[in-house]
Amino acid sequence: MTSDMTVDRAVAWPGVATPPRSPFRAWVAERLFRQAVRTLPVRVLLPDGSRLGAGGMDTPVMRLLRPADFFHRLGVDGKVGFGESYMAGDWTADELAELLTPFAARMATLVPPKLQRLRGLVDRRRPAAERNDIAGARSNIGRHYDLSNDLFGAFLDDTMTYSAAWFSHDGQNLRDAQLRKIDGILDYVGVRAGSEVLEIGTGWGALAVRAAQRGARVTSVTISAEQRELAERRIAAAGMADRARVLLRDYREATGSYDAIVSVEMLEAVGLEYWPTFFASADRLLRPGGRMGLQVITMPHDRMLATSESYTWIHKYVFPGGMLPSVRAIEQAVAGSTGLRITERRTLGQDYAHTLRLWRERFLANWEEIAGFGFDETFRAMWEFYLAYSEAGFRSAYLDDWQFSLAKPA
Incomplete structure (x- = not known):
């Protein structure tokens, strides 16, 4: 689907309009995400009706609308892709700060320690x-x-x-x-x-x-x-x-x-x-x-x-x-x-x-x-x-x- 709005977004927000693709990294990102939210007091709702997270009915909800795009963004560049996927509309939340708070509280352990040692191989460096x-x-x-x-x-x-x-x-x-x-x-x-x-x-x-x-x-x-x-x-x-x-x-x-x-x-x-x-x-x-x-x-x-x-x-x-x-x-x-x-x-x-x-x-x-x-x-x-x-x-x-x-x- 194309429109003037789509074209404008592609020009103004190139990283948002077109999600990156890396099947292997997306596969890894999905498994890490599922593991990370398994004990978090949140509910992650997927389009097929399945649910992730340890939250009850009174906990904040993350609606994952386009899981494939979300996991590709997360896999290619996790430190940018999570926020970028929100900008793109891949996921949404009615209580955004409340949803993000449990993630922030466990920031140091969301990625398993063994994998954190590989940070230097996958993290993007700051531009000179x-x-x-x-x-x-x-x-x-x-x-x-x-x-x-x-x-x-x-x-x-x-x-x-x-x-x-x-x-x-x-x-x-x-x-x-x-x-x-x-x-x-x-x-x-x-x-x-x-x-x-x-x-x-x-x-x-x-x-x-x-x-x-x-x-x-x-x-x-x-x-x-x-x-x-x-x-x-x-x-x-x-x-x-x-x-x-x-x-x-x-x-x-x-x-x-x-x-x-x-x-x-x-x-x-x-x-x-x-x-x-x-x-x-x-x-x-x-x-x-x-x-x-x-x-x-x-x-x-x-x-x-x-x-x-x-x-x-x-x-x-x-x-x-x-x-x-x-x-x-x-x-x-x-x-x-x-x-x-x-x-x-x-x-x-x-x-x-x-x-x-x-x-x-x-x-x-x-x-x-x-x-x-x-x-x-x-x-x-x-x-x-x-x-x-x-x-x-x-x-x-x-x-x-x-x-x-x-x-x-x-």
Whole structure:
């Protein structure tokens, strides 16, 4: 069957429109999948009426609509194919995050340990073009954050904050929880009237505005042209243009000296080989006695080491060049590259699960508006999977989110 929609999808989403074929790998993938879900609290329903999984009637359901395509995708490239098959419509679920949570909880054991030793033979390697040198970092960031300010505005709260909120109680609205998070990290580094503050990773300006409203002078650096343009307008609209400026500049190119440095969920885009450079840059820019506030998504250290070279669905479709650190990796990079020391920390992992749930609800509720910006149904499935997949990671505690306070000796 052909149509204009089919042709457009084939052009815009070549990996989705045409499933790969590898009979042997599909055969292996089917057997591994059946083994993996055998003890999971889910139900997998196949077109022939058969059922897989250990879940009862109240557990989430995965409807496998096109098993052959699903298993070929999974067999050819499992770390990309599972999400890609959702984008293609090979399977569906009414409770997507709930379905993905048991998979995330057993991420380390879904593939038998003996077969995990063969990872190097079957996993795709990250493209060299996605290295996070200065040129590569700008390209990687642009592919996500320069998609459309209107897109992000349609599912974020009116602070346009794209990181974990920090909820004080059940029922707190997202905007207030985001401001609480921002205030929390500003308090960690003692931002007050007269402070000279560097923000690494501007977002859309909410933190810069909040710091300036305390009487601080803020320099914020970003490598997203779209974010910089809107952040400057939002800073001006808040009446803070005389106290906060946004520079289109890589963190490695930042100059000056500051009482405080703040970076919220930007380290994930730096890349493992550049973590020492990131922290050394912060150490160079921070005045003696100064403090750094860092918020970052983390994963278990053993999983970080095992997957550090892997190319996944998230890299292909959402965050090219991204790499989540472990808490241990952060501690090692700080100790090995700086004179800073970590003095305080707190976790926002379950807060992030709730934040992502709220974002996904807003994204789906506002889909007609988003489609009007030029995004198609395959993008809708991709973004929904990204938000649900991330929520599942935090719900299962496979992922966490930390705020750190770091101090530089006087």
